[in-house]
Amino acid sequence: METSLATFEKDVIAASTLAPVLVDFWAPWCGPCKTLGPMLEKLEAEYAGKWRMVKVNVDENQELAAHFQVRSIPHVMAFADGQPVDQFIGVLPEGQLREFLDKLVPQGADAARTEAHAALAEGHREDAYDALKEALAYDPGYDDARLDLIELLLEDNRIDEARNEVDLLSPKTTQGIDARFNAIKTRLDAVDAAADLPPTDALEARVAAEPGDLEARFDLASALIARRNYASALEHLLAIVxxxxxxxxxxxxxxxLSVFDLAAHQPEIVSQWRRKLSAALF
Structure with missing residues (x-):
């Protein structure tokens, strides 16, 4: 697949969060490029989705080539998680190409987690569950994969299962400063609090009658977080601030801040309330 400056963000940066992407900087007049390109295409097919290749014609995309300081071609750059992670210049023998790729392609638990992310991107939630459980079977201490699983469970309102997974997180995550865990804890704490709170309409009436009752506002925000009504919760939390x-x-x-992480799948809401929080603070 060919890419350009206009599509590089989607074709490479975003795509590399799902699987590694090799960017082949080439030109039609480059003899070695004509040797390397078919080798990479053959290996891409052989690796069956574990990585993907994107080509950049340097004659047509001089700005991209200059940005990545491409001075000699073929020049291949590997991207993972949105960042360049490795590169080589010239034509490598197939054995060295395989070594380069094998270092790049996730293995074991990492590969299963990558598969889960790809499944989610395609809307296959059950496949994502299966892949995350596979990652944790490889490595039960893989907290990033377990946090992925907990977030998925919470999105599907499978609260008890999420709690069980939280109990299996390492102290490094639960006792440290981990934004994802703090967001998860906020949701679970809100669910716990909501169980003992009056109905939401009663809390709304308390706040309407006494806008300065911050305890009532926080109780209402907790109830709204438990119901995943993040925009309304943020309104009351900002009032407290x-x-x-x-x-x-x-x-x-x-x-x-924790709700921003919980609502990451609603970027417009997060952006709106981040701006409002920033204005309130500064």
Whole structure:
């Protein structure tokens, strides 16, 4: 597949978060490029989706070539998780190409987690569950994969299963400063709190009657988080920030940050309330 400056973000940067991407900088007049290109295409087919190749014609995309400091072709750059991670210049023998690729392609638990991300991107949730469980079977201490699984369970409102997985996280994650875990904890804490709170309409009535009742506002925000009504929860959390940063050790701001992570699949909402929080703070 050929890419250009206009499509590079989608074809390479975004795509490399699902599987490694090799970018082959080439030109039609380049003899060695005509040797390397078919070798890469053959290996791409052989590796069956474990990585993908994208080609950049340097004559037609001089700005891209200059950005990546391509001075000699063929020049191959490997991208993973949105970043360039390795490269080579010239034509490598097939054995060396395989060594280059084998270092790039995820193995074992990493490969299963990559498969889960690809399945989610295609809307195949059950396949994603299976792949994440496979990753954890390879490596039960793989907290990043377990956090993926917990987030998926919470999205599907499988709260008890999510709690069981939280219990299996390492102390490094649960006792450290991990934004993903903090977001998960915020949702589970909100579910716990909501179980003992009055109905949402009663909490709304309390806040309407006394807008300065920050405890009532936080209770309402917790109930809304438990129901995944993140936009409305953020409205009340911001009101707490605006009224009193010292309330419960700045819990309004801290909870907003966790909700941003919980609502990552709703980027417009996150962007809107990040701007409002920034305005309130500065």
């Amino acid at each position: 605006q009224r009193d940063r010292t309330f419960r050790d700045d819990i309004g701001r801290k909870t907003m």
